[in-house]
Amino acid sequence: MESTTAVRLRPPRHLVSPAAVRYWTVRALIGWLLLGAVQVVALVRAYGGDTVPVQAAVLAGTGLLAVAHLLVMPRWRYRVHRWETTDEAVYTQSGWFSQERRIAPISRIQTVDSRRGPLQQLFGLATVIVTTASAAGPLTIGGLDHAVARQLVDELTRTTATAPEDAT
Numbered sequence: 001m002e003s004t005t006a007v008r009l010r011p012p013r014h015l016v017s018p019a020a021v022r023y024w025t026v027r028a029l030i031g032w033l034l035l036g037a038v039q040v041v042a043l044v045r046a047y048g049g050d051t052v053p054v055q056a057a058v059l060a061g062t063g064l065l066a067v068a069h070l071l072v073m074p075r076w077r078y079r080v081h082r083w084e085t086t087d088e089a090v091y092t093q094s095g096w097f098s099q100e101r102r103i104a105p106i107s108r109i110q111t112v113d114s115r116r117g118p119l120q121q122l123f124g125l126a127t128v129i130v131t132t133a134s135a136a137g138p139l140t141i142g143g144l145d146h147a148v149a150r151q152l153v154d155e156l157t158r159t160t161a162t163a164p165e166d167a168t
Contacts (some may be wrong), residue, residue, distance in 0.1 A: 019124055024073065028073060074151045077143075
């Protein structure tokens with residue numbers, strides 16, 4: 001009888017930057033403020049009408065949901081979002097409500113990119129995108145400190161250049 005060793009999938013080692021918590025909070029806050037502004041405009045337009053109490057209740061509910069979301073989501077995401085690279089693979093874990101773990105062998109990597117939107121730049125963050133031939137799409141490591149992201153892109157570029165197999 002052949003013996004087998006059980007392999008356990010563990011969380012990747014590295015957390016994203018703590019600044020990602022503030023970034024995710026501000027990004028979500030922008031969406032909640034836009035929704036609240038639309039509701040306030042509708043409430044002002046309906047002033048004196050029969051729907052004012054209902055619209056005010058909806059606005060209050062939106063405010064409560066926004067506060068709960070802004071307090072919970074960024075911290076939860078920070079605890080979940082992780083990443084790691086080895087000589088053999090890139091490993092990511094992301095999400096907050098729905099969580100995903102992905103592993104891409106180094107030999108399957110086709111491109112390594114980084115992205116920094118205006119809000120990310122404000123918080124000193126970047127996203128690293130690792131593209132493979134997988135139908136599941138690229139691995140994305142968001143919320144990285146800009147310097148860490150630059151170093152990761154350089155490291156993965158060097159590692160994939162020396163990989164024995166060609167990903168194309």
